[in-house]
Amino acid sequence: MITITLNVNGATHKVNVRPGESLLSALRLGLGLTGAKEGCGEGDCGACTVIIDGRTVDSCIYPAGEAQGKKVRTVEGLASNGKLSPLQEAFVEHGAVQCGFCIPGMLMSATALLERNPKPSEAAIRLGLSGNLCRCTGYAKIVEAVRAAASPA
Amino acid sequence: MQSFTWINAKSIEEVKGALAKHGKKARIFAGGGDLTTLMKERIDTPEFVVNIGDVKDIHYIREEKDGLHIGAMTILADLAEHEAVLGRYTALAEAAGAVASPQLRNMGSIGGNLCQRPRCWYYRGAFHCYKKGGDFCFAVTGDNRYYHSILKGELCYMVHPSDTAVALLALDARITIAGPQKEKTVKAEDFFIGPRQDVLRENILQPAELITEIVVPTPPANTRSTFLKTRIRGSWDFALASVAVRCTAKNGVCQAARLALGGVAPVPLRVERAERALAGKKITRELSQQAAQLATAGARPMTMNRYKVDLTRSLVEKALLAVA
Numbered sequence: 001m002i003t004i005t006l007n008v009n010g011a012t013h014k015v016n017v018r019p020g021e022s023l024l025s026a027l028r029l030g031l032g033l034t035g036a037k038e039g040c041g042e043g044d045c046g047a048c049t050v051i052i053d054g055r056t057v058d059s060c061i062y063p064a065g066e067a068q069g070k071k072v073r074t075v076e077g078l079a080s081n082g083k084l085s086p087l088q089e090a091f092v093e094h095g096a097v098q099c100g101f102c103i104p105g106m107l108m109s110a111t112a113l114l115e116r117n118p119k120p121s122e123a124a125i126r127l128g129l130s131g132n133l134c135r136c137t138g139y140a141k142i143v144e145a146v147r148a149a150a151s152p153a
Numbered sequence: 154m155q156s157f158t159w160i161n162a163k164s165i166e167e168v169k170g171a172l173a174k175h176g177k178k179a180r181i182f183a184g185g186g187d188l189t190t191l192m193k194e195r196i197d198t199p200e201f202v203v204n205i206g207d208v209k210d211i212h213y214i215r216e217e218k219d220g221l222h223i224g225a226m227t228i229l230a231d232l233a234e235h236e237a238v239l240g241r242y243t244a245l246a247e248a249a250g251a252v253a254s255p256q257l258r259n260m261g262s263i264g265g266n267l268c269q270r271p272r273c274w275y276y277r278g279a280f281h282c283y284k285k286g287g288d289f290c291f292a293v294t295g296d297n298r299y300y301h302s303i304l305k306g307e308l309c310y311m312v313h314p315s316d317t318a319v320a321l322l323a324l325d326a327r328i329t330i331a332g333p334q335k336e337k338t339v340k341a342e343d344f345f346i347g348p349r350q351d352v353l354r355e356n357i358l359q360p361a362e363l364i365t366e367i368v369v370p371t372p373p374a375n376t377r378s379t380f381l382k383t384r385i386r387g388s389w390d391f392a393l394a395s396v397a398v399r400c401t402a403k404n405g406v407c408q409a410a411r412l413a414l415g416g417v418a419p420v421p422l423r424v425e426r427a428e429r430a431l432a433g434k435k436i437t438r439e440l441s442q443q444a445a446q447l448a449t450a451g452a453r454p455m456t457m458n459r460y461k462v463d464l465t466r467s468l469v470e471k472a473l474l475a476v477a
């Protein structure tokens with residue numbers, strides 16, 4: 001075991017990891033942040049998506065040690081003072097959530113997308129979410145929610 | 154995953170030292186997008202994993218007098234969005250942008266993309282085929298619908314999975330290799346090797362060598378390039394077939410062309426016969442169709458992938474008309 005220092009959602013934590021252990025495992029088992037999910041564990045599904053220094057990655061195949069000195073953001077960091085982010089609100093409002101398993105990853109991809117491109121076209125939204133699989137919703141409501149969050153009524 | 158020792162190299166010298174010391178027992182870890190999954194499935198079980206993510210002087214894209222210099226650890230997302238790459242090395246930006254998903258493009262390096270292992274599902278599964286030192290290719294009689302070849306297959310019928318490799322061949326790129334010997338530079342098309350040369354690997358790298366840089370020469374005036382790819386799903390997937398073309402043309406007349414195919418052979422494949430047919434001629438639909446025929450001449454489809462011949466032809470035709 002080695003001890004690494006991670007900056008997650010603005011707070012600094014020390015966590016013990018095995019060499020080469022994934023960031024997903026460090027977040028879930030080491031820090032108890034179980035928002036990011038393990039779907040495939042191989043970079044296929046995006047359920048484990050987190051944001052590192054402004055860019056999304058699949059944390060299931062990202063070594064925890066590589067995240068040292070960088071800013072990691074997970075779904076737990078989206079709400080502030082107990083209030084959901086506008087994007088999260090839009091997901092609730094538009095019925096974009098069914099079983100919910102893919103949603104933490106969807107939210108992180110959509111958050112990163114809107115930060116880089118506040119007014120994305122539908123094509124840009126679909127491209128931005130193309131690394132996140134959902135088995136339930138058929139994507140339409142998710143795309144709607146992102147579009148609504150991008151242009152608040 | 155089998156346990157291993159993680160070596161966090163900070164310089165090329167440290168990488169070379171670790172590779173020289175541990176030889177075949179060591180693997181380079183760049184973005185880890187491919188290596189991690191191979192290790193999780195125990196298809197590859199290195200004892201030493203040498204991380205090059207923290208080696209500072211291999212993350213860069215610089216346009217210099219002689220062309221575009223790309224550090225091996227440069228991530229694909231940066232290549233796909235880079236202004237100079239989009240403008241003058243378009244096929245490369247398009248290929249980098251067509252790799253996998255946004256998350257994987259944020260993690261995956263160009264060096265790792267070129268050195269990734271086959272996507273044949275027998276290789277990825279529990280089958281001891283030629284590629285793993287066995288004496289059988291399961292794809293010949295098995296399921297060869299998607300990730301198997303129509304050209305140049307023998308022993309192993311994999312297709313090379315890298316999208317960026319196809320663009321680099323068309324753009325006449327050079328690959329710089331460091332190792333125990335003096336640094337050397339090879340043409341992209343000489344970097345990749347087919348199963349007849351060595352079925353256990355897909356490129357010329359020796360165990361103690363690594364890619365440090367890729368150089369794409371400045372294209373001549375009046376040159377355009379493009380990369381086109383067909384995949385099963387709209388969201389992300391490996392190529393069923395892809396094509397990259399670079400064409401120098403004046404008033405619609407092609408002066409010189411370079412054409413490479415992906416998803417159809419064990420190597421990214423340059424098709425010189427088709428290139429020669431284009432030189433000095435006006436690019437019309439008929440000429441593109443002829444070039445497309447030549448590009449796939451000699452194709453020997455497998456039991457389930459005959460469609461790839463037509464697919465490749467139509468991609469070649471489209472790509473040529475796009476750059477003419």
Ligand SMILES: Cc1cc2nc3c(=O)[nH]c(=O)nc-3n(C[C@H](O)[C@H](O)[C@H](O)COP(=O)(O)OP(=O)(O)OC[C@H]3O[C@@H](n4cnc5c(N)ncnc54)[C@H](O)[C@@H]3O)c2cc1C
Nearest residue numbers: 181183184185186187188253261262264265268315316364
């Ligand atoms: C779900 C999924 C879908 C994908 N789809 C596509 C696709 O459509 N098109 C495509 O082209 N790719 C695709 N990929 C590949 C991927 O996106 C990465 O480009 C690839 O994983 C390699 O990049 P990496 O930096 O992560 O390399 P790693 O996984 O770290 O390394 C890959 C291999 O290259 C070796 N290596 C790495 N860097 C060097 C170097 N500098 N010198 C010598 N050897 C080196 C490693 O030892 C290892 O064997 C996909 C991957 C996944 C998991």
Ligand code: SF4
Nearest residue numbers: 273282290309310311
């Ligand atoms: S195509 Fe190559 S990798 Fe696939 S089963 Fe045959 S020998 Fe193995």
Ligand code: FES
Nearest residue numbers: 039040041046060
């Ligand atoms: S769990 Fe990471 S991509 Fe599926």
Ligand code: FES
Nearest residue numbers: 100102134135136
């Ligand atoms: S809501 Fe169930 S997987 Fe997306």
